[in-house]
Amino acid sequence: MKMSTVAAFALALGLIFVNLTGHCDGALQVGFYRGKCGLLDVESIVRALLTVKFLKDRTIAPALIRMQFHDCFVNGCDASILLDGSSTEKTAGPNLSVRGFEVIDAVKDAVEKFCPGVVSCADIIAIATRDVVYLSGGGKYSVETGRRDGFVSLAKSVKLPGGHTIGVAHCNLFQARLYNYKNTGKPDPSMDLSLLETLKKMCPQNSTGFNTVNLDQNPKSASIVDNSFHKQIKMHRGVLQIDQDLALDSLTKATVDKVADGFDFSTKFGRAMVKMGAIQVLTGKQGEIRKSCRAVNRRF
Template identity: 65%
Template sequence: MNMSSTAAVVVVAIGLVLLTFTGQCSGALEVGFYQGKCGRFVDVEGIVAGVVRTKFFRDRTIAAALIRMQFHDCFVNGCDASILLDGSASEKTASPNLSVRGFDVIDAAKTAVESVCRGVVSCADIIAIATREVVYLSGGGQYNVQTGRRDGLISLAANVDLPAPSISVPDSVAAFARKGLNMTDMVHLLGGHTVGVAHCFLFQDRLYNFQNTGKPDPDMNVALLERLRRICPQNSAGTNATNLDQNPQSSFIVDNSFYKEIVARRGILQIDQELALDSITQATVTALANNGTNSFATKFGQAMVKLGAVEVLTGSQGEIRRSCRAVNKPGLLTFN
């Protein structure tokens, strides 16, 4: 096994022990964890924020990319930066993660931090800080991010089991509950779809053959259906994309416009549209659509903090990687 492949696997003995200690334990995390740990005048969060700002002002789409990255990381083995590890069978290679991007931003932030504070700041914390920054830059408010995570040693594509875009609301609620997140958390976190795009193959069935009926999804706004059929012709490769928030004035802004759109039956993904229609979530969605951007910004930030505490590694668990793309000792007792 070569070095890049080895980086995707884990120390067997240590890894199995670590799995027994993971849990939804935000008590081990704290706001300002790095204060004083890198010298009196070193602002770790400020360094990461500076890297992220430079990238954001060149490419505003990085906001959706980093929000998605944090979600995909935390939903598999917890928030341990396992999605960053390279390897022939790492999480990066799983189908849902092939379009995840922003790794270069995390690499750049890690390099900047390491240059002034070597071996102290985890890649998992850099993801959380970077995501908070793009949410703020996109108009979503600046919530206080908790830090103190350590980096995981496990990254296997076989472990990736993310909720599909066509999942039902009850099944989605159950998937989030397994991570210690309730229905309200789920609705707020899916509000991250206020930015970003979806490729046609993720919703093309809704346009032509919804649930094998040979007809489009009856819950989709007719004008939206016609527009999406032009973007996503039947039997096409499905590689074209459209904004998840169909309000063109708001598709790059973290606000409550997404909820207004799905209430108007202009949701792109099936799960997004069903949030506004299912009795389990309808009232929460309607309230978010009606209560303004500030209300959503606060609730989204709170939900991101809760997401960021899922199954974290802290204290003596995990490690602080030298490179976010490889574990520090990839050759020790690894799987073959």
């Protein structure tokens, strides 16, 4: 029997979260840039900039987490999602709402001033995401670096949606669940009734669908990287169908239960991010160090 898209996504996310052995690529290492920029600490430069930007706009945290997920699950963590062009990954449907590109640009510009041609855009994504996870209440974890940037970015390669812990969703992404689930003219019967009533107030049936709601419906934890989101979907309080399916699908239900019911979330989330950050990385002469994260240095 062919695996559904939802099941495939659920399996991928579940494997990242629970299979934490052998998580690093041999060519990646913690402190890769140490000594490569004189006395300057590349990660400290990134951290300082991210702290300033986070204090001005805390929503960059879910934005960058999502960006890294969408980059790594399409041909590996090679910063291909950053490339501009008429048919690049940026233009694919699932990526149209990915944001934070200007944050990565600002970090790249700053690093290039102090240390030109050394730090890859792929590594900047990984370091910056680590920093906003910590600033959002998640645990500290060490980032392995040494990635190089890829040359190819194709919209047709984009198939997977993102993974969620914090962030928001527009009403038009789930409105059918509230009013016309699977063309029944009724709401999704699996949705918690109190959540259903709350979402209907925030997303009226005839509205434009541009309003946003928190993915984690616990107001005390909506902007904190913790296991609250998993507790919510376990209680049938998932806003997006694909999130709720993680708690219902037999492939990942057990993982959701573990995360929701204890589980050293901060530590394991960090390890999962490190594991994800090592997917199909380019190292050595396999890629390049872009001068601008939005364009490759050489054309073919």
